[in-house]
Amino acid sequence: xxxxxxxxxxxxxxxxxxxxxxxxxxxxxxxxxxxxxxxxxxxxxxxxxxxxxxxxxxxxxxxxxxxxxxxxxxxxxxxxxxxxxxxxxxxxxxxxxxxxxxxxxxxxxxxxxxxxxxxxxxxxxxxxxxxxxxxxxxxxxxxxxxxxxxxxxxxxxxxxxxxxxxxxxxxxxxxxxxxxxxxxxxxxxxxxxxxxxxxxxxxxxxxxxxxxxxxxxxxxxxxxxxxxxxxxxxxxxxxxxxxxxxxxxxxxxxxxxxxxxxxx
Amino acid sequence: xxxxxxxxxxxxxxxxxxxxxxxxxxxxxxxxxxxxxxxxxxxxxxxxxxxxxxxxxxxxxxxxxxxxxxxxxxxxxxxxxxxxxxxxxxxxxxxxxxxxxxxxxxxxxxxxxxxxxxxxxxxxxxxxxxxxxxxxxxxxxxxxxxxxxxxxxxxxxxxxxxxxxxxxxxxxxxxxxxxxxxxxxxxxxxxxxxxxxxxxxxxxxxxxxxxxxxxxxxxxxxxxxxxxxxxxxxxxxxxxxxxxxxxxxxxxxxxxxxxxxxxxxxxxxxxxxxxxxxxxxxxxxxxxxxxxxxxxxxxxxxxxxxxxxxxxxxxxxxxxx
Numbered sequence: 001x002x003x004x005x006x007x008x009x010x011x012x013x014x015x016x017x018x019x020x021x022x023x024x025x026x027x028x029x030x031x032x033x034x035x036x037x038x039x040x041x042x043x044x045x046x047x048x049x050x051x052x053x054x055x056x057x058x059x060x061x062x063x064x065x066x067x068x069x070x071x072x073x074x075x076x077x078x079x080x081x082x083x084x085x086x087x088x089x090x091x092x093x094x095x096x097x098x099x100x101x102x103x104x105x106x107x108x109x110x111x112x113x114x115x116x117x118x119x120x121x122x123x124x125x126x127x128x129x130x131x132x133x134x135x136x137x138x139x140x141x142x143x144x145x146x147x148x149x150x151x152x153x154x155x156x157x158x159x160x161x162x163x164x165x166x167x168x169x170x171x172x173x174x175x176x177x178x179x180x181x182x183x184x185x186x187x188x189x190x191x192x193x194x195x196x197x198x199x200x201x202x203x204x205x206x207x208x209x210x211x212x213x214x215x216x217x218x219x220x221x222x223x224x225x226x227x228x229x230x231x232x233x234x235x236x237x238x239x240x241x242x243x244x245x246x247x248x249x250x251x252x253x254x255x256x257x258x259x260x261x262x263x264x
Numbered sequence: 265x266x267x268x269x270x271x272x273x274x275x276x277x278x279x280x281x282x283x284x285x286x287x288x289x290x291x292x293x294x295x296x297x298x299x300x301x302x303x304x305x306x307x308x309x310x311x312x313x314x315x316x317x318x319x320x321x322x323x324x325x326x327x328x329x330x331x332x333x334x335x336x337x338x339x340x341x342x343x344x345x346x347x348x349x350x351x352x353x354x355x356x357x358x359x360x361x362x363x364x365x366x367x368x369x370x371x372x373x374x375x376x377x378x379x380x381x382x383x384x385x386x387x388x389x390x391x392x393x394x395x396x397x398x399x400x401x402x403x404x405x406x407x408x409x410x411x412x413x414x415x416x417x418x419x420x421x422x423x424x425x426x427x428x429x430x431x432x433x434x435x436x437x438x439x440x441x442x443x444x445x446x447x448x449x450x451x452x453x454x455x456x457x458x459x460x461x462x463x464x465x466x467x468x469x470x471x472x473x474x475x476x477x478x479x480x481x482x483x484x485x486x487x488x489x490x491x492x493x494x495x496x497x498x499x500x501x502x503x504x505x506x507x508x509x510x511x512x513x514x515x516x517x518x519x520x521x522x523x524x525x526x527x528x529x530x531x532x533x534x535x536x537x538x539x540x541x542x543x544x545x546x547x548x549x550x551x552x553x554x555x556x557x558x559x560x561x562x563x564x565x566x567x568x569x570x571x572x573x574x575x576x577x578x579x580x581x582x583x584x585x
Contacts (some may be wrong), residue, residue, distance in 0.1 A: 008266050012399060013396045013399060014397060014472055014499075014530060015472060015473060015528075015530065015550065015551060016551065017552070017553050018396050018399040018400060018484065018553065021401065026528065027396070027400070040317040053368060057541045078305075093540075094379075095376070096365065096375075097365075097368075097369070100365075100369075113328075122396070122397065123395060123396060124379060124402075125393075125394070125395065125396075125397070126373065126376075126377050126378070126397050127361045127369075127377055127378065128361070128365040128377050129365075130363070130365075130556055131333075131361070131362060131363075131364075131365035131366050132366065132368070132369050133344060134277065134363040134366065135365065135366040135369035135370060140334065140445045140446045141333070141362075142362065142446070143361060143362050144334075144361065144362065156577075158449065160452070161358060161362070162358065162515055163357075163358040163359075163451075163515075164273070164514055165454070165514075165515070165516070165518075166270060166454030166508060166511065166515055166516055166517075167321050167451055167452070167453060167454065168275065168451065168452040168453075168454070169330075169331075169358075169448070169451055170333075170450050170451070171446055171447055171448040171449055172446070172447045173445065173446050173447075173449050174444070174445040174446070174447055175540060177483075182510075183498065183499075183502045184497060184498070184501060184502035187504065197564065198543075218456075223414060224407070225368065225374035225375050225376065225389070225406060225407060226374060226376050226405060226407065227404065227405050228402055229403045229404060229405050230402075230403050231395070231400045231403075232400070232401045232403065233401070233553075234394060234398060234399065234400065234401045234558070235398065235401065236555070236557075236558030236559075237558050237559060239557055239558060239563075240545075240547060240557045240558075240559075240560035240561055240562055240563035241448065241558070241561065241562050241563070242552075242562075242563045242564070242565060243562060243563065243564050247566060247567075247570040247571045247574045248574055250564045250566060250574075251564075251571055251574035251575040251577070251578045252578050253295045254546065254564060255575060255578035255581075255582050256578075256582075257492070257562060258523070258579070259582045261521060261523075261544060263466065263490070263492070263523045263544065264489075264490050264579050264582065264583060
């Protein structure tokens with residue numbers, strides 16, 4: 001089984017304050033930590049587990065600058081074999097379509113049975129890359145995938161898609177195909193020390209838009225469905241009454257409120 | 265203005281609420297609202313949609329008994345080419361997200377997913393959606409085109425009472441052959457555990473802020489002190505710290521307890537959808553801009569590991585008093 005897994009380096013904003021920068025079109029990333037997009041981490045694990053069960057090859061692809069080497073190397077350290085990084089100024093400002101076009105350009109040159117991507121990214125959250133990528137490649141797809149069973153290597157898989165309310169929809173899909181992986185499908189491993197040392201020596205092939213045969217007018221912001229005009233803070237409803245003070249005081253205030261409302 | 269197509273979503277004999285919301289919202293954008301219904305013997309949904317649409321295009325075929333992205337794409341593509349709408353709306357659901365990007369690529373139609381607000385500039389939509397898990401609103405400009413596609417987040421538009429009686433047009437299935445490369449197999453219900461959190465009157469919801477499995481006793485003690493059951497955000501279930509039947513949100517349960525005490529939960533839309541109907545919502549989170557404070561009644565902006573143990577103490581004191 002030849003597998004490709006697409007990964008993205010994103011800022012971790014889940015527990016951090018997010019500030020709009022002076023341009024109004026980006027966020028201040030100076031105080032944020034970066035890492036692999038959460039769904040992509042599960043996608044990497046799924047590809048590696050299949051490789052371990054059935055043998056094969058896992059190629060890691062990421063669109064991004066040199067900073068992205070860190071997430072690529074971590075995927076290699078866990079069991080990835082080869083790596084390609086797509087870097088070009090012309091990729092800047094791209095939405096899900098532009099990203100999918102770049103990834104399609106890279107995947108077309110490879111032998112593959114399954115392309116794994118995360119179902120969505122933690123930053124823009126379009127959740128459109130896997131399905132758009134499949135259409136560009138002319139192969140079937142499924143997204144929000146939370147279960148993969150290989151029925152016939154290189155031929156057919158049974159996959160479970162997570163629907164609303166936790167209902168699972170199972171379907172059979174022919175390979176080659178693109179699967180958008182949802183979090184929780186597996187337990188992503190930590191890379192071993194030995195794996196990290198080996199991955200450090202591996203070559204990451206860097207490819208430009210021209211290398212992929214892509215026209216600059218068709219990628220990045222120019223090749224996107226939509227471009228960002230500006231960020232604004234979200235419109236919130238009536239804000240919570242914030243209880244002020246040291247932990248001792250806020251806890252006492254809250255306990256008092258709960259008691260008063262008959263909740264404790 | 266060109267017509268607006270709204271794809272009616274249904275599953276296992278139920279039409280999803282977002283379909284009616286979109287029909288009502290589309291009516292306010294201007295243009296003729298055309299409900300598009302693919303299904304097998306779902307006349308009741310055609311009748312229902314007609315109450316909110318100017319026209320219903322209804323394809324009744326066994327092929328559409330269960331959703332299949334490939335067949336839906338073929339049918340929609342044919343109907344769009346024939347009728348020439350300027351805008352197609354779908355729910356930003358597990359179905360819409362699995363379908364819209366492929367259709368958009370095929371038709372060369374700009375797509376924006378998970379839209380939370382939209383205005384029209386002539387035939388061109390100007391959508392707003394969130395980035396960074398709901399921490400920012402992004403205002404987008406779409407490329408010029410003859411056709412646009414949007415997937416709409418639930419509750420973006422308000423469902424209203426039916427006020428139309430659109431014509432129901434039964435359309436021959438434009439898809440001649442079934443596809444073999446993607447086949448529906450079955451639905452599998454989520455597992456059922458020891459506690460049914462939809463029945464709980466008091467819930468402590470625990471999120472990513474708990475950081476590690478070994479910190480779970482912090483919230484377990486709080487739940488015990490209050491007499492609450494534990495619920496969780498997706499991150500905690502994904503990590504395996506609580507079973508999946510404790511998950512609250514779009515992919516989990518919808519709960520309406522008397523008290524929902526959210527600990528270390530940022531309040532992404534996916535979670536909030538499942539608990540916003542709670543009577544009293546309290547949030548403890550260290551990020552003052554966390555979206556959870558926008559729907560909570562009371563909030564504490566602080567480190568949960570400092571506040572929660574104190575809260576346990578104070579509640580025990582009050583209960584003992």
